Amino acid sequence: MNYQDRLLKAIPGGAHTYSRGFDQFPSNAPQILERGEGAYVWDPEGRRYLDYGMALRAVTLGYAYPSVADAACREILKGNNLTRASTTELEAAELLVDLIPCADMVKFAKNGSNVTTAAVKVARAYTSRPYICIPRQHPFFSFDDWFIGSTVLTRGIPEQHASKTLVFDYGDIASLQALFDAYPGQIAGVMLEPATTITPCPPGCKVTLTYESQCRPCVRRSENFLHKVQALCRKNEALFILDEMITGFRWHLEGAQTYFGVEPDLSTFGKGMANGFSVAALVGRREIMEVGSISEPGAERTFLMSTTHGGEMSSLRAFIETVKVYKEKNVCQHLWHYGAKLRSGLLDLAREFDLVDQFQVDGPPISMNYSTRDANGAVSMEFRTLFAQEMARNGVLMSWIAVSLSHSDTELQLTLEAARKSLQVYAKALHDGVDKYLEGPAVKPVFRKYN
């Protein structure tokens, strides 16, 4: 049995994240990995790949970053998880509270899904209202029913579990206003990612997004979608909740909320906090977070995320050390700058092979994705798979684009050499037909109803 068969036999889906499934990678990608170091991963046969998956974007410094690994190991030898709150837990909590402007208090957990679900619960408890609004364009907030039940993946979820989740369109404030009109006084909060490849910037805004060009001084700030959502939430006394699972520790060390100059009531972080160690966090304003408190005698309690492993010392120390490295090395600036070089290199190659209408790079340099089209201009998963297949053949895993501090000029050069060869094949496949070059099935969307 090969690794894939063994994985599928032992684990439903063959991995612990659907994004790691065999249906997300070309057939020549390694079926399993053994270790990672810097920007590279190795399979059990010793083949090395330059990685742009970076553990589903959780690793932002590079795999096995020495100071983070050492700091985590020291905590393991201190016991790793004690009977009462640990000094490490307090240090980590105070650090995050100092770092993120909207954070007066923090509750740590292990998975992003737990903290987004906790944000929903806190919002409902604080406002005594049932409904939560999310944008349909944002693919994932939680594995819990309140969110997954609002997608096509409803199997196993009683209808009422997601019946209080309402959907609007990112960028279209009228669609959110319509929900406030339809459910007056009943919306507890609006949860969204600050940005994806689609930004909240006003249409036609001339400012190119870079690390240096934060939107804070933007004269058109009130036209920025995030500012509009914030204003609508304030007007309707609903909580403004930013899920920074992906944007956090990338757009800006204080979050994309600082980059765009907004002040959410609650916010969630996870990937990127601890360079791949398992840490997620719900943060927010004190009076809201206090619903989870046990201090006020006689107050009704909200049971807010009580987990055995939330205070695990090794991962919280990894978080503390990761923040230190971010400050010392200006990691966010590096991620932006590398992204910009990669973006322009890929676009130059697309031009060179006359593929500007077929191979495109969407989003700002910190939040890029490539999109692939066939000869008729239709979005094509076959061509996406072909590109990823050829990149893998040339030693680069690029099913999506996540960069780290360990991606440097050497890695950029390696990537662009691989992309040159891959786009050459792309161009031939446009002419000869993609089936002639594609060696396995096309990748499929994660959030589809049927296998």
Ligand SMILES: Cc1ncc(COP(=O)(O)O)c(C=O)c1O
């Ligand atoms: C925006 C966003 N929110 C929440 C989550 C859930 O995080 P986790 O996988 O740690 O549960 C993810 C994970 O991909 C995410 O991308």
